[in-house]
Amino acid sequence: MTDTIEVQGLVKRYAGKAVVDDVSFTVREGEFFGLLGPNGAGKTTTLEMIEGLRRPDAGSVVLLGEAPWPRNPRLLPRIGVQLQATAFFDRLTAREQLSTFGSLYDAPAGRVDEMLELVGLADKAGTQAEKLSGGQSQRLSIACALVHDPDVVFLDEPTAALDPQARRNLWDLLREINGRGKTVVLTTHYMDEAEILCDRVAIIDEGRILRMGPPADLVRGLSAPTRISVERAALGLDDARSLPGAESAEQDATSTVITSRTPAPVLAALAERDALAGLQVRGATLEDVFLELTGRAYRA
């Protein structure tokens, strides 16, 4: 199967500083690919070079077998882009925005209501884009990127302004689109989002890809300990340290946290002491991967 996106040695410099620094990766057809990283990591810049909006200073991009730069009209109908900053026509309603964008791509008129329904904006169809809430305009922006049924979808922080419910709905929508064979590339701050949605993620920081692969593999490759926490009142610090399998323990205002690479005996001992009140078990996550790779905590 051909690769939908092939990025080789991509570099973009601003004021002499490389904000994207020798980035290479490929995205297969039908894959759900995530670019994960903190603010200023270079996610948007990378994405926009692939879309053909910015010119790389070095390296190459092949998208659907074509070069996206300079602006390539053969590619444009096949890609759908949601920019990080929403882009709407002034004083047009949600429906008018969609139908305007739709007709730029000769999309059938029926798509408009379908898309409104899909992103849950049917009741806001007559509202001017300026008057939508942050999350609503985010969803409209995504609808505008999908209105022409593109083969490859680029989404730059699609869930940034969404409430938990809308976020989950959007995840379902993106999975559904991906399930229909579309290639999806998204950027996100959220580790959990990347873990849940993406077939593969590239963790990117300061313009470089630190690690790339399926989220589960990245986490598994890490020998990060499991963190077990219970209510502070249920277990004293010294007791916690003496539990079988416990590596270390600490306390904060509300809980006692035990770290262990062998959580089973710890949990058994806790059950024996009837000290399970407020129990939480957290395995290693992409956050731990980021911590290990950069030596600093992830602050999205």
Added chain:
Amino acid sequence: MSSVIGSETSPTDTGDVPVTATPEGRRPRFSSNAFRSLAVAMWKGFVRDRAAVFFTLFFPLFFIIIFGTVFTDGGTAKGKIALVGDVSVIQQLPPDAKAAIDKTLELKTGLTRDEALHELRKDDLDGVLEQHGNRLELKVSNGDQVGAATVQGVLGSVVDSTNIAVTGQQPRYTLSSSSVQDESLKAIQYVTPGMIGYGIAVGATFGAATTLVEWRKRKVLRRLRLAPVPTSSIVTSRVAVSLAIALFQLAVFVGVGMVLGLRLTGSWYMAVPLTLCGTLAFLSIGLFCGSVATSSEAAVGMANLITLPMGFLSGAFIPLEAAPGWIQAIAKVLPMGWLVQGLKDTMVRGEGPAAAILPMLLTLGFAAVVTLIATRFFSWEDS
């Protein structure tokens, strides 16, 4: 397969999407669908923008209505002049010429020179006329410029005719009514073409400038780069919407003007091509403002700074005939001046259609030059 973009790009190239031409054959083709939907988007954006509608439509309309109603009485009132001493040129006119003068001027006699000048200063008179041998001396009031222009115009015609008689040619003491009207355009007659010129200028300049700035600021231009839409569709839709708005303005202003007593002369229909050409000239100014300015406030400010003084210097608000010579000179080099001149000539002065040709050529040339300059400043996105 992969097209390697080397790092040989010039170090000054920090802009993301320079306006470099895409290679031939890679441009998206003009799409009438895109053209139509962008035009509709711009049209809706315009009619839903209260400030834009106010300044392109209601503001000029205000002027037409105010001048057309309030100042109409002043305009139709006869100019009053006093004849001091013996003014044989006037007093010995044949009866039909006298009657023609009486239509526009009220002649007072029997005042002393001082009394007459005193009344002139109080603006009770529009002029004081004395004859010194072969020379006629006319003193006019500065306060009422329309009245003064009327008096000057009528007497000028009399003097011309008399001169012809004195130089031995066939005496013709008839004052043609058109020459009288020409110099003494009633307020509505000059305000309507003036406001058409001004309204069109404001509409086109602001339309282009705000669309450009807003669309750039709101990333719409950027988003359009990602849609298979050629630049030509974007540009032509903006031009088409502006032309439609201008024709609408023309129809409304002329309609209201006619209700208020505007009388159109023979080749008034030339106002249509004049309006279209003028719109292109002001679109180019708007394109320039929108390309240079980075916020819509700045773009609107710039557009105002250009169109408002131009309105005053081009005879849009005041009749040029009554304006000082330096204003008349400036009006000759301003696109609004050409437009207003052409509109007045064809709509109310009874000139033939040919009078519109030069203003049309000048505005089109202006549009071409300014567009060329503006594109040098144009960018698809904020840097």
